[in-house]
Amino acid sequence: MERPNDVESRDFIRRIVAEDLAEGKNESRVHTRWPPEPSGYIHIGHAMSILLNYSVAQEFGGQFNLRFDDTNPLAEDTEFVEAIKRDVAWLGADWEDRLYFASEYFEQLYQWAVHLIQEGKAYVCDLTAEQISEYRGTAAFDGERTTTPPGKNSPYRDRTVEENLDLFHRMRAGGFPDGTKTLRAKIDMTHPNLNMRDPVLYRILHVSHHRTGDAWCIYPTYDWTHGQSDAIEGITHSLCTLEFENHRPLYDWFLDNLPVPHRPRQIEFAAVGIGYTVMSKRYHRQLVFGNHVHGWDDPRMPTIAGMRRRGITPEAIRAFVKGIGVTKSEGMIEMAYLEHHIRQDLNKRSPRVMAVLNPLKVVIANYPQGQSESLEAINNPEDPLAGVRSVPFSRELYIEREDFMENPPKKFYRLSPGSEVRLRYAYFIRCEDVVKDADGNVIELRCTYDPDTRGGDAPDGRKVKATLHWVSAPDALRAQVRLYDHLFSVENPHSPPEGKTWLDTLNPESLQIRNDCWIEPSVADAAIGSRFQFERMGYFCLDPDSKPDGLVFNRTATLRDAWLKAQQKAD
RNA sequence: UAGGGCGUAGCCAAGCGGUAAGGCAGCGGCCUUUGGCGCCGUGAUCGAGGGUUCAAAUCCUUCCGCCCUAACCA
Numbered sequence: 126m127e128r129p130n131d132v133e134s135r136d137f138i139r140r141i142v143a144e145d146l147a148e149g150k151n152e153s154r155v156h157t158r159w160p161p162e163p164s165g166y167i168h169i170g171h172a173m174s175i176l177l178n179y180s181v182a183q184e185f186g187g188q189f190n191l192r193f194d195d196t197n198p199l200a201e202d203t204e205f206v207e208a209i210k211r212d213v214a215w216l217g218a219d220w221e222d223r224l225y226f227a228s229e230y231f232e233q234l235y236q237w238a239v240h241l242i243q244e245g246k247a248y249v250c251d252l253t254a255e256q257i258s259e260y261r262g263t264a265a266f267d268g269e270r271t272t273t274p275p276g277k278n279s280p281y282r283d284r285t286v287e288e289n290l291d292l293f294h295r296m297r298a299g300g301f302p303d304g305t306k307t308l309r310a311k312i313d314m315t316h317p318n319l320n321m322r323d324p325v326l327y328r329i330l331h332v333s334h335h336r337t338g339d340a341w342c343i344y345p346t347y348d349w350t351h352g353q354s355d356a357i358e359g360i361t362h363s364l365c366t367l368e369f370e371n372h373r374p375l376y377d378w379f380l381d382n383l384p385v386p387h388r389p390r391q392i393e394f395a396a397v398g399i400g401y402t403v404m405s406k407r408y409h410r411q412l413v414f415g416n417h418v419h420g421w422d423d424p425r426m427p428t429i430a431g432m433r434r435r436g437i438t439p440e441a442i443r444a445f446v447k448g449i450g451v452t453k454s455e456g457m458i459e460m461a462y463l464e465h466h467i468r469q470d471l472n473k474r475s476p477r478v479m480a481v482l483n484p485l486k487v488v489i490a491n492y493p494q495g496q497s498e499s500l501e502a503i504n505n506p507e508d509p510l511a512g513v514r515s516v517p518f519s520r521e522l523y524i525e526r527e528d529f530m531e532n533p534p535k536k537f538y539r540l541s542p543g544s545e546v547r548l549r550y551a552y553f554i555r556c557e558d559v560v561k562d563a564d565g566n567v568i569e570l571r572c573t574y575d576p577d578t579r580g581g582d583a584p585d586g587r588k589v590k591a592t593l594h595w596v597s598a599p600d601a602l603r604a605q606v607r608l609y610d611h612l613f614s615v616e617n618p619h620s621p622p623e624g625k626t627w628l629d630t631l632n633p634e635s636l637q638i639r640n641d642c643w644i645e646p647s648v649a650d651a652a653i654g655s656r657f658q659f660e661r662m663g664y665f666c667l668d669p670d671s672k673p674d675g676l677v678f679n680r681t682a683t684l685r686d687a688w689l690k691a692q693q694k695a696d
Numbered sequence: 697u698a699g700g701g702c703g704u705a706g707c708c709a710a711g712c713g714g715u716a717a718g719g720c721a722g723c724g725g726c727c728u729u730u731g732g733c734g735c736c737g738u739g740a741u742c743g744a745g746g747g748u749u750c751a752a753a754u755c756c757u758u759c760c761g762c763c764c765u766a767a768c769c770a
Contacts, residue, residue: 162770194770200770266697267697273766306768317698330768347770368763369764397708448708450709457707459708462708469733503729506732506733538731551729589729592730593730658730
């Protein structure tokens, strides 16, 4: 069927926002926010939420806030606040001067709690955590089937307003030990939505907070904080992930029962999952604190910090996020899809360079001893403006070990005894002899070159089936290269094989370090973070561990490899 | 079990009653001084059944499957 292709369809959230705008809601404003808890580093899943909230505001001429949801001092830390700010900014989401902390609203929240008590809609409860759970009516298996009994009222539910006010005041004043009392909303203990069965608003925690210090010993829960914070900030559309859908009735109940200045609307969307990795902060904390990776910014991690160190650009992440769309159906995106966007972005912007990761020495027998020359190489065939550079050529070179086979199979176009190939931007060479050590390992190739093919073309028109990258041995820089693979060996670590845990599925070969790599001298002064395409090998970037006399590169992504694929098919 | 949500090709995703967009992956081919890039071609009757209608992926209905919650975490 014929359908206009140029009409980009809107996702369901943008459609709702557009409708609200059309109906003149919210004084025709659009205002979103992203509310992280500073209890870990953010990951690519968060990036989707950040970019969605930010871009919706952008597209509708609205504003975007960054608000830390810092209501649980037990897990939070300023280190995470700083890391999150850095990562959000790096992704390109600009909160301008609107950086907020839910902890700034603690006093207002307290006043609203008092209001609720006065209205007879909240009470101080002495039940323990376990008792609260029991009274709530937890699902139970009666031997035949699981049932969900209605909850029953707390015996403290009918305390007088005066008593509640007094108790709540003393809770704040520090009169009670941790866990002995809570403030709960008085809603409905038989409500089918468990969140509505008298949820806890405040718990007692004699713990100092990274921003409010020891000013408080009672801390508001997420549910009691979130919607009201949105209201205070004038948020019009509070976009969050699907697991909060169950909380929406409560979110709305608070707004309905409080004298809030504004009425925000919560809309939920599906979070992303990506194959061969895990996307939960809880798991990330275990990976980091359990030393299964080298920190939050380990290039194998799906954290923003890790991806940045890996060499992935914010543009690639944005393109990826835009590509997967916004829906309510939860799925698992293939890693190949992320890699596609990484390659597409890096292909256009990365200067090419030649580097040999697994060196095999080549001596050009007919090239004069002691002679050398400079050859011109194109910096980026995708970008004419990138210009050219010169690379040194000499009698002794290194080529990639995988580019030579003594007994090549059919369709192996590269170097083998007697065959001729092109050295990129240099000459045609022919392999004349194979030098081996006592164990029969190939340690050197003796080749001859054709002086007439300088630059890579033969005047007589003869063709060659392969072009190899290479470096001049006396001129090349030694480098360490870190090759990364999937962090996990199974696509979904959340459902590991029988008898295994998710940690058992970590890929033992996710990091491979090569110390004897050689790279052309043009990268000598590259800045940390510089990205390159090592021709025929992949995309790499200079790691912060790099020193002037010891270059360290991270492999961001491999190039697609038709030969590799053909081999795998042959196996 | 209760409440909430989801189900369109291997993956993501358009579609909103008029007879299945697009991307990724795969496969085949072209091009090529990166076996890269680029280009061309190639796949579905929409979880299942029933119903309404001239016409249904789109409406109704029953069923099935999967996910979320049942924390004084967010």
